Amino acid sequence: MKNSHKCPKCGGTDLLKIPGKAGPYGAGNNIQVGMTYFSAVLVDRYVCCSCGYSEEWIDRGDIEKLKDKFR
Numbered sequence: 001m002k003n004s005h006k007c008p009k010c011g012g013t014d015l016l017k018i019p020g021k022a023g024p025y026g027a028g029n030n031i032q033v034g035m036t037y038f039s040a041v042l043v044d045r046y047v048c049c050s051c052g053y054s055e056e057w058i059d060r061g062d063i064e065k066l067k068d069k070f071r
Helices: 060-070
Strands: 015-018 041-048 054-058
Touching: 041 060, 054 060
Parallel strands: none
Antiparallel strands: 015 041, 041 054
């Protein structure tokens, strides 16, 4: 959905991007890789307004942070 701008389930094009955010105590849509929310990797959500299907995406620049933490 992120790249094709089309839902893979129903073919719908009415999509929403809900940006990831990080707040205190791990609140928001993120993956903690450090001790503070400043080090969180944000996870963006894409939602199809036609059928409700959703996907989560992480920016390529943050993949290395995840590899360092979880590999």
